[in-house]
Amino acid sequence: MKILFQYLVFPGFLFSACVGLLACWVDRKVSARIQWRVGPPWHQNFTDVIKLLGKETIMPQNAKLTFLLSPFIGLLGLILGAAILGGALFFSGAGFSGDLIVVVYILAIPAIAMIIGASASGNPLASVGASREMKLLLAYELPFIFTILTIIIKSNGAIKFGQILNQQAASGSFIFSLSGGIAFIVAILCTQAKLGFPPFDIAEAEQELMGGTLIEYSGLPLAIFKLTKAVLITAASLFLIILFLGKDLSPLFLLLKFIMILVIIILIKNTNPRARIDQALRFFWGPVTILGLLSLILAVKGL
Amino acid sequence: MDFRLKALTKSIWVFHASVGSCNNCDIEILDCFTPRFDVERFGIQLVGSVRHADAIIVTGAMNRKSAPILKKIYGQAPKPCVVIACGICACSQHMFKDSYNVLEPLDKILPVDVYIPSCPPKPEAIISGIVKLVNKIRGGK
Numbered sequence: 092m093k094i095l096f097q098y099l100v101f102p103g104f105l106f107s108a109c110v111g112l113l114a115c116w117v118d119r120k121v122s123a124r125i126q127w128r129v130g131p132p133w134h135q136n137f138t139d140v141i142k143l144l145g146k147e148t149i150m151p152q153n154a155k156l157t158f159l160l161s162p163f164i165g166l167l168g169l170i171l172g173a174a175i176l177g178g179a180l181f182f183s184g185a186g187f188s189g190d191l192i193v194v195v196y197i198l199a200i201p202a203i204a205m206i207i208g209a210s211a212s213g214n215p216l217a218s219v220g221a222s223r224e225m226k227l228l229l230a231y232e233l234p235f236i237f238t239i240l241t242i243i244i245k246s247n248g249a250i251k252f253g254q255i256l257n258q259q260a261a262s263g264s265f266i267f268s269l270s271g272g273i274a275f276i277v278a279i280l281c282t283q284a285k286l287g288f289p290p291f292d293i294a295e296a297e298q299e300l301m302g303g304t305l306i307e308y309s310g311l312p313l314a315i316f317k318l319t320k321a322v323l324i325t326a327a328s329l330f331l332i333i334l335f336l337g338k339d340l341s342p343l344f345l346l347l348k349f350i351m352i353l354v355i356i357i358l359i360k361n362t363n364p365r366a367r368i369d370q371a372l373r374f375f376w377g378p379v380t381i382l383g384l385l386s387l388i389l390a391v392k393g394l
Numbered sequence: 395m396d397f398r399l400k401a402l403t404k405s406i407w408v409f410h411a412s413v414g415s416c417n418n419c420d421i422e423i424l425d426c427f428t429p430r431f432d433v434e435r436f437g438i439q440l441v442g443s444v445r446h447a448d449a450i451i452v453t454g455a456m457n458r459k460s461a462p463i464l465k466k467i468y469g470q471a472p473k474p475c476v477v478i479a480c481g482i483c484a485c486s487q488h489m490f491k492d493s494y495n496v497l498e499p500l501d502k503i504l505p506v507d508v509y510i511p512s513c514p515p516k517p518e519a520i521i522s523g524i525v526k527l528v529n530k531i532r533g534g535k
Binding site for chain 1: 472473474
């Protein structure tokens with residue numbers, strides 16, 4: 092019963108979806124202010140989701156059943172990750188040995204669900220989007236794993252969120268050390284690609300692919316994908332907070348850190364044009380991976 | 395008021411179908427999203443795929459090539475979906491009325507919900523048309 096509550100309500104679905112939808116609103120509002128506009132009201136993303144729930148769901152003629160299943164797979168998997176992350180942050184002592192590894196895998200599930208759904212929709216533009224999403228996944232996972240290895244080495248081989256937080260409470264946030272700072276830059280870039288924000292919104296490119304992976308989705312499955320993205324924003328930001336900014340976890344500081352990470356991501360989003368897929372791949376496997384390796388070496392040296 | 399209806403009118407996602415227009419209406423539609431008018435305040439967004447759309451905004455006089463495509467696009471849109479005729483060409487074919495290439499007006503093919511005349515309509519006119527449409531959907535005024 093308690094586990095079900097954690098999964099569905101507090102750190103899990105309801106909490107992370109509400110926080111994520113508000114974060115989406117912060118994104119739209121800050122983007123609007125950057126472009127000298129006013130921007131939508133705070134409840135805009137909730138309205139969007141409610142509206143999508145009331146619309147007709149269209150199943151394309153040659154789509155498979157996985158077309159309708161994959162959004163649910165992505166959302167259910169991701170809620171588990173959000174529940175583990177929230178549990179580690181809000182209830183001290185929660186979690187199990189190795190939950191870091193589990194969450195790293197879980198954070199890849201939404202992208203995989205999107206690839207499955209897009210491939211099942213039978214639309215050529217969606218399959219182009221799916222192939223791009225797949226390449227992007229391959230591109231950013233490598234440097235992302237380097238940053239996580241850096242954190243593991245810095246916290247003396249701990250693969251549990253609780254131990255990482257304890258280590259940071261004892262020795263200060265990892266971001267303020269040299270290797271942690273470099274790893275944070277790498278992790279922010281990987282998060283940007285994970286969330287599908289510009290300059291890495293290659294799979295969803297509105298102008299060239301007309302929505303890319305989401306092109307055939309309407310009504311309920313589209314709402315689920317929007318919710319998945321909202322939960323992913325929450326989960327990825329909490330993940331970065333645990334890994335790099337785990338020193339002071341009082342609610343006010345937690346909120347400030349959350350908004351700081353959000354604003355960094357939004358600023359990158361609004362100041363960069365979309366990269367081509369080959370440019371993104373070269374960027375992640377070139378400079379970003381080298382930075383990740385550098386932070387790893389520095390961490391081994393103890394800096 | 396109906397909850398679903400309210401959510402629908404508060405977040406209109408617009409698919410922009412240009413069926414042979416001269417681009418002036420298209421530019422004026424894009425002007426609605428610029429800082430001066432900023433219709434995103436009301437939750438109106440341009441979307442790339444017609445599957446996400448709540449409204450199809452049609453510009454230009456339909457010709458032989460684009461008429462079947464527009465019909466197909468309307469069929470692909472999830473209902474409820476409204477059609478907005480933007481510009482005098484879409485409303486009444488204007489100077490292309492007797493052209494060999496232009497067959498029939500838009501409202502013979504699709505159920506048009508709101509007409510926005512003028513060549514091209516100002517962004518104020520487009521916003522006013524959308525306000526009238528929202529009032530019509532809500533069944534008031």
